[in-house]
Amino acid sequence: MMQFMLLFSRQGKLRLQKWYEAHPDKVKKKITRELISTILARKPKMSSFLEWKDLKIVYKRYASLYFCCAIEQQDNELLTLEVIHRYVELLDKYFGSVCELDIIFNFEKAYFMLDELMVGGEVCETSKKNVLKAIAAQDLLQEEETPQGLFEDHGLG
């Protein structure tokens, strides 16, 4: 099972974090800090895997963003790389050649996307088409609500 997923920039700024195992905030921060510095210190020619405490860290860099996942000892590293790649592809499809700024400004969308792909640390939907369909349907739902919501908000509903 995936324990957590982190997205951070080359400058070490956290862009997204998803924890599938509960930790106190303090621990989360410590883990994040440690991992970011370890991974940023690694040279580009190095493998994408790290052994870290009793977990395995799988990370991959896409442009200026690092995608980093922690998995358990028995998990398959290559499969995790696939998951990361799948997620990047989805973001790319959704935002249209995604860049770091897209994720910064639409961080909730990035989370929603991840939630469709993974539930509780396990891959939920492997078909890109299905994920995008679900996201599109939910976006539509939101859009339908918005105008009506506007009136309501203004006390006119």
Next chain:
Amino acid sequence: MALRKVKGNLERMFDKNLTDLVRGIRNNKETESKYISQCMEEIKTELRQDNLAVKANAVAKLTYLQMLGYDISWAGFNIIEVMSSPKFTYKRIGYLSASQCFHQDTEVLMLTTNMIRKDLNSHNMYDSGTALTGLACFISGDLARDLANDVMTLLTSTKPYLRKKAVLLLYKVFLKFPEALRPAFPRLKEKLEDPDPGVQSAAVNVICELARKNPKNYLSLAPVFFKLMTSSTNNWMLIKIIKLFGALTPLEPRLGKKLIEPLTNLIHSTSAMSLLYECINTVIAVLISISSGMPNHNASIQLCVQKLRILIEDSDQNLKYLGLLAMSKILKTHPKSVQAHKDLVLQCLDDKDESIRLRALDLLYGMVTKKTVMEIVRRLMTHMDRAEGTMYRDELLQKIILICSQNNFQYITNFEWYVSVLVELCRMEGTQHGGLIASQLMDVAIRVVAVREFTVGQMALLLDNAHVIVGPAAARSSIAEVLYAAAWICGEFSQLLANPKATLESMVRGKVVSLPGHIQAIYVHNMLKLYAHIIATAEEEDDSEMIEEVTNLLLERLPVFVSSGDLEVQERASCIVHIVTYVQKCHKHGDKVGADLALLMTGELNPVAPKAQKKVPLPDGLDLDAWINDPPSESEEEEDDALEKEIFVKADSSYKHRKEKYEPSEEELQKLRDARRAEQASNPYYVKSSALSSPRPNHNSIQVDEIPVTAIDLNVSLKIPGMTSLDKYQVVDGWQDGGKKRHKKQKKRSKRKGQVSSSSEEEINRMHVVNTDIGEMPEGAHLSDDYEIDDRPEDDPHRALDINLDEPLSPNEVLPTRTHYEAHAQRKIESNNEAKLIPSEIPLKMKTRNKKERKEKKEKTKKVKKEEKKVKKKPSRDANLILDLIDPLKETVISDKVPVAANHINGIADAKNKEKSKSKKTKTKKEKKAKKEKDRDKPEKKLKKNEKEIDTLSRNRDEYEETNGTVTQEVEEKLAVPEPQPYSRLLAEDSHIRIVYSTAAMDGVMSEILVCIKFISQSSKPISKLQLILPDSSALKMIRTPGKLVFETGYRLFPPKEMGMAVFQRKQRQPDPQSELVNLPWSLDPGESKETQLSFTAEDVTIPHKLRGSLSYIQDGSSSSSDISLRLEFPVTTFLSGKTASRATFTDLLSSGQLSARSSFTLPNCPWSFPEVLEELTLGGSLAVVECVDQTASLYGRSLHGHHVCLLVKYQASHHLTIDGKSTEGILLSNALDHLKTTLMQKQ
């Protein structure tokens, strides 16, 4: 109101939305924290407004800030408000925020139960979906319990989108609420065959996760997964399934054999690296689990190794890394195949990536042989010279030592070489493994007598050149530790020193005082040893000049140590000063004290076994937990740190290692300090110092840099004249790169021996012998391990998920439902039943106790039973079914005596049967096909139950325990000539009839106790109209199912001469359903014996039961019936059954901490031998031996109600028997042990 609303909205126009916030943060890079605290204030005001849109916006912003590391837990309630919004837009934000910042201990979560339930049951699919994903992040134990049922309902949703998510969420529910696993499992299992591939894959994911943690409970699912594996093309799912098999195979080697073929096919065909990697991993796991050789065993390994080589050679660093990782797994079992690729591994040592180099190092560790050790170490040492970064260098150093020292120096043939390696390693700068090198040096010096002299020589040189080793860089390393070893070795074996005086001089000279305290102490102590040796030799040679010189040297240098800051050094030094002064005095008088002095140090060093300390028996009357003195009061322990340090003397140097190393003086110091403080406190004249008023000089603050150490000119070669160098061994042993010499040597050797055998390890003779004794042990102690320990941490939720899923659900095992919604609960039950009734090919359906169903089944099985004449041994049922389903044609064996239908359950019989059946195979194929179809809808569990009943009739109980997967060879013979039950108790006896009975717990079938009562006629006339009257007691009831058929076997005990062949009879008895009367429909001829069986259920299995009754019968010829009263005893051991015992369960149990109850007893004079005791326990106690080592055995039994009982039986030579018990149920355990004790005593 409206006005306020409008006003609020106007304000809102100026509110920041999320984008503004993000932009603002980016624009205020310098003053980020200030900007954010300002935003936080705004958010707080926004949250106070009634408008949900404003709140949602605020929460969205908070979520972003949370990611930046700000605490937003205070907004928990607002988040819930937003979650409860009817609008999807806000709900989504609320759930996102909750999933980011809530966790299982968040208190506001208890407010959410009903809201989440509403969302889960929402008609809007995406509401439920959002709730499901959110819940997966923050589910707590309470939520899991309360919502389990709702999640289960979603499993049957028409929308795959929801089913999928619900299945995945179930895993989290199980983790938090393990009780849900059993009731939910049948439904989850169904999802493996869901029409939607996504749901199917999700179910595979969940079961895979569950099974990986507790594999044995999921063995029965193997056939389903096997089918999925061979039919699916979804790589995501395939990987999970293959991983799952990897977890299952260690428990079921036969499954592994089945897997090899499809897996190798996949390895050949797949282009997906992740799948390939997973396949290889599982094949490795399979090969490890298959102990016996199999035909294409080697081929599979070769295939894996080949594929791995391709991975390692790949330019992709990831594949290289994983290839090495998998290679190291193969190495453990098949080192030969990996050793062929040594070149590749050595090549990887030069890789740019450190993690790859480390992996390669791991591999090297296992690839070493006697022949290659020198070369590999040499290579590693050259790497060490080149390696940048101390971390990697340290790793190399450690690996070198590990490689050399593994298995008691198994691969070292030349210890001089090894000592040289160690000495060479001392020269490595900045290492943290000084202690490791030191311990190796001491180990070799002590255990390898042959190189002791050499080692001592080297150590003397090391001492002489201590300043080189403890160079300026030493402050950050632990290399000084080797001086500890050097000083000790030189002192201990001073008689081997070439020039003791020189060594003594080098010890007192120089910067010894700058060394850590514990090393100084060793120095000082060994000075005395050296001194004693020198004096003794000098006296013999009457070399008074030498005596004087040495004595003066010590008296001159020792005062430095006497004033040392280290208590140990100080104490030892002052002691030695006095000894030396005393010796000096004696010499002035002309007395010779050398021999006496030497006596101080005599005594041989013997290794002590690693566990010896633990095994020292506790003397009688010693309570280790009792306080010797009353505990010091708490307040004293909280003294501030300044007082703790150096209250005694001023330390003259601070050394980094002081804090790290254990100092024996610390405790004493503490005691003295405590005493002094107590004295000060009670002394009214003492001016008490406050911590603030007099800050003590902190001696620890002296910087390492300030220690006056002269820097060594590094231009001077670090080579110490006389110190060995490794190069010499390479020449000597022919390990030069060219390898010419080696070749020659081999040739020579081959001439001598007459044949070339390059692989033979034995040819390389060890030059030195290592003392590899186990070491000294306290008397009577064994080296054997104690209970094995589960390495899972105590709080691992998976411990709680170790639940047997094959057991039938009991009626009270349902998911908690909301009871006040009557209609809802009703629907639940119905749907549950539906689920159970769906016919499926899953072999072991959760058994229902539905009476109607049972009746139907019975009718079907009736036929089968009638046909049955003999029943073969039954292997473990899980294993059986796996093979049955996977390959019924191959594995199902038919014996001529076994009726067709029964064969299906019998599965594989013993080897004998197999042979026999071979000839029949062709003939029976048709039958089998028909049978298979028939069987498909036949309720198998019922069959099994009946079969078991019959089994018990005709089978010894000790065989019973072997059913766990193994098959006995002699079954048939034993069946043909049935013997009386070896463990039967006398029930009643009179002049005409003798009645004995035996009991067996039918665990896992019906949770009932089967009582076999045997009637043996002792009369000369036939006995008829036997009638048992057994009224139920309050706790024990006879099972009288209407229409239930019970079989009886009768056989004659008398030898064939008198009575002819043994007779088998099968009759039916119709017990009266209501009455306590049991009419036995047969009569006993003289000398004949017959059996009947009764089943009982017990309400409470933790206490022994008794049942009183009577038997009446009429003896032919007499008109009146005779009565005998009976008393059936059911000691608690009756309710135990050991047949589910396996080592894995046993260890799991012991380590799980469930076994809270403990009890034990001891029999000091047990007249019975160990095997007899074991027999008694296994027959009488229905326990199974899990493991038996020498005179110690562990036994296991499980009660009908699922309590576990584990016993450890220790039998010592002096007939001293100890039985320790652990159980989940205290009463049960104590009753069981009481019973065992009395039975064992009675035997006396």
